[in-house]
Amino acid sequence: MIRVQQADFDMNQEYQALISDDCSSGAVVMFVGRVRDVNQGHQIDELYLEHYPEMTNKYLSQLEQQARALWPLENVSIIHRVGPLQLEDKIVLVGVSSVHREAAFEAAQYLMDLLKTNAPFWKKEVIEGGHNRWVEANHKDTIAAAQWA
Amino acid sequence: MIRVQQADFDMNQEYQALISDDCSSGAVVMFVGRVRDVNQGHQIDELYLEHYPEMTNKYLSQLEQQARALWPLENVSIIHRVGPLQLEDKIVLVGVSSVHREAAFEAAQYLMDLLKTNAPFWKKEVIEGGHNRWVEANHKDTIAAAQWA
């Protein structure tokens, strides 16, 4: 299940979605990425998430299929928020259920690593003094994604 | 935060606990282990979790400290249920928040791998025909735990 939305999401609902239609998955992993107060040395007041709508859905669906080809997964959820976000807001959820916890953990990491370097989202921060600043891509993320190639 | 309890737990509440007192952790990982319908070739009707109360709390607290020595973590939650459990019930939660997603993922896996082989819990299954069967320890779990040594 892929969703790109402005609204927040609820952890109970998303947990239920991950275990629906399925009694056999013993392991559920949920990852949440949040708006941090300090990023790349700047104090953050607010965040704006821009994206390329036609491509985000297409890419994230492909990514889910890639993960399913690598691990035995039951349900997969990827939710990414867009638009204005406040400090401590959730930005992204990656959730995976599987019979095996190793598969659930690895697939969730894989999905996050690839999403970070390939999904067309861009963060713009409002920092001290009301200035805007586009977040710079993180070299560490490129390395994390490359390990799966 | 370590809890051993018979009651279920709520994913929203546990998510909030993981991000409390802290604006700086951008990454939250939650793992849930559940009662599966089939285990080691047997159809499960019910599960009973026995434990050694004085040791579970002591061991899980030590385990949290070990994880904190290995990764920069903000909040750590380990909740393990005991007593009678039904099909699809949650059994265990391991939750970790950190500034870095790599640390959060790795620490959650570490906590689960060590809990599986060292925390004094035992599962007894009620299987087809109302028979009781103690779950056998899984060699795969021993290997998973050994990788951290």
Place this chain on the structure above:
Amino acid sequence: MNKILFFAQLRERLECDELDLDVAGLSVGELRQQLAQKNERWQKWLLGKDVLVAVNQTLVAADSRIGAGDEVAMFPPVTGG
């Protein structure tokens, strides 16, 4: 005709979010060169190494050819998640 889209910093720096041009037959690298001739600012930002290009919503390399009707998008390295 092709739709050419720009996102994020690149959109702001070029002061342009969308162009309609017929660029079928060009490679992605050739398209960047052609667009860069518009003015000094376009040259500066379009020829930098930090420009990713997607054709029909899929990331492609510089030698990839653009077909009739393809949607082309140019943007900086992504920072979601």
Place this chain on the structure above:
Amino acid sequence: MNKILFFAQLRERLECDELDLDVAGLSVGELRQQLAQKNERWQKWLLGKDVLVAVNQTLVAADSRIGAGDEVAMFPPVTGG
């Protein structure tokens, strides 16, 4: 005096959940040998390799010595999580 606890399958097979005995000075391995002399069933289940021993709630090896007042627990490999 020492408290000796048994859990899970081991508790059921020995039909015993707790003993009060003074075993200070013995090693954990010696204690298992001593308890196994009770009867054939105890011998069978206590001397198997699938018995873990904790002293004061910490897993220990067979040569570990038991002190006065220590709590000793014996149980099968754990299966939580």
